[in-house]
Amino acid sequence: MARFRLxxxxxxxxxxxxxxxxxxxxxxxxxFDAAKLIKRQxxxxxxxxxxxxxxxxxxxxxxQEVRQLEQDKELWTLYILGLSLMQFTDQxxxxxxxxxxxxxxxPHQTWGGVTPTPGNEETGYxxxxxxxxxxxxRPYLVLYEQVLYNLIQNIAKWWPEGEPRERYQATALxxxxxxxxxxSSPPSGQSVLPLSVGGSPYVDVNGPSGVQRIANPLFSxxxxxxxxxxxxxxxxxxxxxxxxxxxxxxxxxxxNNSLVAMNFDQNLDSLGQRLYILFSNYGxxxxxxxxxxxxxxxxxxxxxxxxxxxxxxxxxxxxGLGQPNAQGGHMAYIPYSSFDxxxxxxxxxxxxxxxxxxxxxxxxxxxxxxxxxxxxxxxxGEFQNAATPLTPFFFNENGTFWTSDMVRDHTRFGYNYPExxxxxxxxxxxxxxxxSRRARGRVMAAINRLYGPSTxxxxxxxxxxxxxxGPGKKVPGNLPAGRVFSGNGQYREWIANVKxxxxxxxxxxxxxxxxxxxxxxxxxWASAKNHxxxxxxxxxxxxxGESKMDGMDExxxxxxxxxxxxxxxxxxxxxxxxxATGGGGSKGRSVGGRFVGFGGDVGAGFRGxxxxxxxxxxxxxEVQEVLRSLxxxxxxxxxxxxxxxxxxxxxxxxxxxxxxxxGLGIHVVSSMVRAARVExxxxxxxxxxxxxxxx
Numbered sequence: 116m117a118r119f120r121l122x123x124x125x126x127x128x129x130x131x132x133x134x135x136x137x138x139x140x141x142x143x144x145x146x147f148d149a150a151k152l153i154k155r156q157x158x159x160x161x162x163x164x165x166x167x168x169x170x171x172x173x174x175x176x177x178x179q180e181v182r183q184l185e186q187d188k189e190l191w192t193l194y195i196l197g198l199s200l201m202q203f204t205d206q207x208x209x210x211x212x213x214x215x216x217x218x219x220x221x222p223h224q225t226w227g228g229v230t231p232t233p234g235n236e237e238t239g240y241x242x243x244x245x246x247x248x249x250x251x252x253r254p255y256l257v258l259y260e261q262v263l264y265n266l267i268q269n270i271a272k273w274w275p276e277g278e279p280r281e282r283y284q285a286t287a288l289x290x291x292x293x294x295x296x297x298x299s300s301p302p303s304g305q306s307v308l309p310l311s312v313g314g315s316p317y318v319d320v321n322g323p324s325g326v327q328r329i330a331n332p333l334f335s336x337x338x339x340x341x342x343x344x345x346x347x348x349x350x351x352x353x354x355x356x357x358x359x360x361x362x363x364x365x366x367x368x369x370x371n372n373s374l375v376a377m378n379f380d381q382n383l384d385s386l387g388q389r390l391y392i393l394f395s396n397y398g399x400x401x402x403x404x405x406x407x408x409x410x411x412x413x414x415x416x417x418x419x420x421x422x423x424x425x426x427x428x429x430x431x432x433x434x435g436l437g438q439p440n441a442q443g444g445h446m447a448y449i450p451y452s453s454f455d456x457x458x459x460x461x462x463x464x465x466x467x468x469x470x471x472x473x474x475x476x477x478x479x480x481x482x483x484x485x486x487x488x489x490x491x492x493x494x495x496g497e498f499q500n501a502a503t504p505l506t507p508f509f510f511n512e513n514g515t516f517w518t519s520d521m522v523r524d525h526t527r528f529g530y531n532y533p534e535x536x537x538x539x540x541x542x543x544x545x546x547x548x549x550x551s552r553r554a555r556g557r558v559m560a561a562i563n564r565l566y567g568p569s570t571x572x573x574x575x576x577x578x579x580x581x582x583x584x585g586p587g588k589k590v591p592g593n594l595p596a597g598r599v600f601s602g603n604g605q606y607r608e609w610i611a612n613v614k615x616x617x618x619x620x621x622x623x624x625x626x627x628x629x630x631x632x633x634x635x636x637x638x639x640w641a642s643a644k645n646h647x648x649x650x651x652x653x654x655x656x657x658x659x660g661e662s663k664m665d666g667m668d669e670x671x672x673x674x675x676x677x678x679x680x681x682x683x684x685x686x687x688x689x690x691x692x693x694x695a696t697g698g699g700g701s702k703g704r705s706v707g708g709r710f711v712g713f714g715g716d717v718g719a720g721f722r723g724x725x726x727x728x729x730x731x732x733x734x735x736x737e738v739q740e741v742l743r744s745l746x747x748x749x750x751x752x753x754x755x756x757x758x759x760x761x762x763x764x765x766x767x768x769x770x771x772x773x774x775x776x777x778g779l780g781i782h783v784v785s786s787m788v789r790a791a792r793v794e795x796x797x798x799x800x801x802x803x804x805x806x807x808x809x810x
């Protein structure tokens with residue numbers, strides 16, 4: 116995996132100047148007041164747009180990965196100028212940055228005349244822990260894309276007459292919002308977090324009036340002005356810009372994007388594995404779609420699109436991994452998250468995952484389920500289904516809303532994703548079925564290339580090509596791969612299933628898993644070699660009281676941390692986990708099955724049943740045992756000794772003991788899996804088999 120080396124230094128330098136730069140640079144100067152012109156144009160239009168998509172949804176164009184879009188220089192210029200103009204549009208407009216991002220949570224105001232259900236006034240429209248989680252966000256993104264597209268068409272007209280204007284107008288037609296792929300390996304030498312997003316608070320852009328330096332609209336959003344009445348609690352009522360991993364909780368806080376980048380790099384393998392498992396083993400929409408823990412539905416299916424989405428929110432918000440005593444940023448808190456420009460890059464990726472999943476499982480879709488968390492227009496306990504209105508997104512001028520049934524095929528909005536060319540977004544008919552099978556093979560090949568490299572399936576295909584493994588072959592036990600696979604590609608997948616109350620710690624938090632003790636200093640967790648993965652719990656600030664009003668404080672959520680890659684590296688004697696010494700570099704005595712907080716041996720966390728590790732002559736903790744295979748007889752005793760859990764809030768406070776986290780349960784399970792033999796297929800999973808409780 117590419118690590119963040121030189122860019123870290125660049126981010127650190129940018130960090131020091133962030134506030135002065137944001138104060139110094141504004142939007143692009145076109146030679147006239149563009150924001151005022153847009154305001155006049157908006158005043159002559161319908162106050163709230165009908166959601167149709169860019170170009171009215173009539174021409175399908177690709178949403179690109181953000182780094183790919185950046186290579187298209189003229190389209191990238193239009194994107195940056197469009198974002199900047201949107202962020203400088205008067206906040207009172209419903210299609211300003213503030214107006215559209217405010218649909219999600221704060222400032223809890225009516226949008227488009229869609230009034231709240233009585234008693235739900237202090238929530239946003241967004242549906243969380245809901246069967247509608249993927250489908251609600253689809254028209255939300257389309258609305259954002261539609262507004263941004265229209266701004267970009269205007270900007271293209273402002274180039275000088277002649278060839279430049281014609282060229283930019285033709286380029287502008289191709290615009291669709293980009294997504295940020297946080298689960299696949301970035302280009303060599305770069306972080307998962309793109310430099311265009313976190314590298315600098317300003318950007319040089321070559322617009323209609325030449326090259327100018329403006330505030331980077333992907334780095335942060337500046338409130339114009341901050342509505343301290345709506346943002347009731349500190350520090351939200353004093354932060355005039357959106358922040359990631361803020362350095363302090365006062366009005367001098369700055370973003371620490373370098374730490375955000377480190378945390379994403381540390382969790383890249385885990386996110387990729389979770390996504391790969393979601394594509395290959397979650398064929399039921401009810402479990403795929405949302406993170407609500409429902410015992411009679413979930414059973415062995417603890418992960419979901421929403422659960423992975425939550426972890427990314429927490430990582431982007433910062434805090435929690437490597438920065439004690441820090442306040443989490445906007446992205447880590449549900450009511451404030453949408454104001455950060457990274458929100459829409461992230462959610463375009465979430466919609467892409469949803470669309471890819473639909474191509475694999477086209478017949479599974481929304482089934483009736485209770486709302487476990489209230490939204491602006493939905494009460495807790497109300498049943499939601501495929502015909503439930505996705506408020507406040509209008510289908511037509513008559514006040515009809517989009518529904519999940521209506522948004523099932525994303526291409527009706529005029530966009531698609533690179534992997535899905537030739538794949539229907541809805542239930543295939545008999546004429547398209549053969550084509551769809553071939554196209555879905557291409558989709559599976561893309562999944563294997565992007566998210567499979569750290570999985571056993573990728574290793575198995577490598578061994579097949581080398582002739583060391585294959586159907587009917589007896590696998591020599593002395594070969595490392597022979598300790599992982601049988602001759603027909605069967606192996607055992609290991610996963611830590613997690614469930615916990617969403618508001619157990621009165622705000623967002625992380626559950627970190629390590630093989631062996633974590634470093635004593637949490638600042639070192641972001642680079643600890645024995646870090647296996649993290650699950651983020653995306654929540655509200657309890658001080659605001661929203662969680663009690665919408666029922667969030669009663670909801671159980673679930674997710675996973677895959678363990679197989681770390682175990683395979685132990686069996687194969689390869690990879691970052693190695694076989695020799697080191698429990699993450701921590702020294703001192705093990706504290707075994709208990710938590711310790713600040714002032715104690717923080718890194719020790721708590722572990723499953725088992726013996727303490729021994730201490731070597733150099734004071735490092737040594738790995739005494741050898742993991743011989745992935746069989747339960749070898750793995751369970753190993754994990755009981757080695758698996759360590761540390762829980763930390765996004766404000767950096769380490770939880771003192773696992774039992775203090777309400778509803779927390781961590782259970783290790785395994786499944787027999789047949790590895791994919793070719794790129795055009797995915798692994799075949801057996802049923803989950805019970806293992807043991809860690810908590």
